[in-house]
Amino acid sequence: MEANVYGLNAINAHNGWAISVVGVTIVFTGLVMLSMAIAQIHKLLDLWEHRNELSLFRKKEPVMTQPQVQLTPGQKESARQFKLLAETLNEHFSLPRLLSLARVSGIDHPHTTLAILLETNIIVDDTQGYHIWDISQFKTLVS
Amino acid sequence: MESAINILKKSELFSNLAENDLAGLREVMETRTVQAGETLTTQGDTATFFFVLHTGTILVALQDGKSAVMKKPGDFIGLELLSSKGIYIATLTALTYCEIAVIPRDAFLTFIQEDSPAAEMFMQSWVRHHTLMYPFITEQNLPDEDYHY
Numbered sequence: 001m002e003a004n005v006y007g008l009n010a011i012n013a014h015n016g017w018a019i020s021v022v023g024v025t026i027v028f029t030g031l032v033m034l035s036m037a038i039a040q041i042h043k044l045l046d047l048w049e050h051r052n053e054l055s056l057f058r059k060k061e062p063v064m065t066q067p068q069v070q071l072t073p074g075q076k077e078s079a080r081q082f083k084l085l086a087e088t089l090n091e092h093f094s095l096p097r098l099l100s101l102a103r104v105s106g107i108d109h110p111h112t113t114l115a116i117l118l119e120t121n122i123i124v125d126d127t128q129g130y131h132i133w134d135i136s137q138f139k140t141l142v143s
Numbered sequence: 144m145e146s147a148i149n150i151l152k153k154s155e156l157f158s159n160l161a162e163n164d165l166a167g168l169r170e171v172m173e174t175r176t177v178q179a180g181e182t183l184t185t186q187g188d189t190a191t192f193f194f195v196l197h198t199g200t201i202l203v204a205l206q207d208g209k210s211a212v213m214k215k216p217g218d219f220i221g222l223e224l225l226s227s228k229g230i231y232i233a234t235l236t237a238l239t240y241c242e243i244a245v246i247p248r249d250a251f252l253t254f255i256q257e258d259s260p261a262a263e264m265f266m267q268s269w270v271r272h273h274t275l276m277y278p279f280i281t282e283q284n285l286p287d288e289d290y291h292y
Contacts (some may be wrong), residue, residue: 023275094208094209095202095210110180112239115239118212125212
């Protein structure tokens with residue numbers, strides 16, 4: 001007898017209301033999700049435009065390692081002599097005083113040796129006008 | 144060796160100045176080379192040159208055994224030229240072979256006098272550099288402000 005049911009009665013008889021509600025819900029949910037996705041597209045575009053700033057896409061630059069300074073035997077010997085002289089001074093010593101001592105002590109090429117000690121950070125600035133002897137750097141490069 | 148004016152442009156003191164500001168110095172600047180151990184100036188001597196380092200390392204010996212090291216291209220010294228006393232406050236000794244540009248006193252004073260904006264910019268750069276490189280120098284050790292211009 002159900003075949004003769006029409007109109008609203010047919011909808012009621014076959015759960016039409018529930019089915020339509022489910023259909024509408026599915027469609028609107030889809031539309032909401034689509035609109036949310038579209039709303040976020042500008043972020044993706046922004047990300048793409050600035051892709052070079054992302055570490056993920058950044059080309060890895062070769063690691064530049066500081067070349068280890070190799071002192072010649074003569075330079076090492078002069079450095080040892082400088083160290084002996086520096087030990088006679090205060091911990092924070094005067095560089096001109098050290099140079100003067102090196103000159104009167106007869107160390108070979110005192111100016112050049114001092115430049116090397118500064119360049120290799122064996123002698124470092126204390127920012128107060130005096131300098132200090134970096135013993136660990138000295139051991140690494142000379143000893 | 145690089146021209147003196149190009150050496151000058153590498154110095155933060157002159158890098159912001161326009162080409163025509165430097166034009167007056169172009170003719171009078173010289174480049175010099177010094178060997179390790181040579182003394183460029185002696186503390187207390189009459190200041191006659193302004194120095195700009197191009198290559199090498201120079202020990203700047205100041206009062207009380209204090210010192211600084213000039214080793215960056217463009218490092219400079221000799222602003223005592225502007226002081227009324229006009230004497231060097233530091234002894235400069237080359238620690239290595241050095242190439243430097245020098246500006247004679249008269250030309251330097253003329254440069255400072257000729258263009259006020261350039262001179263002001265110059266002095267600001269100098270104060271900034273001085274604070275960074277010689278933070279330990281007290282006011283009393285600085286050239287006085289009774290400048291010649």
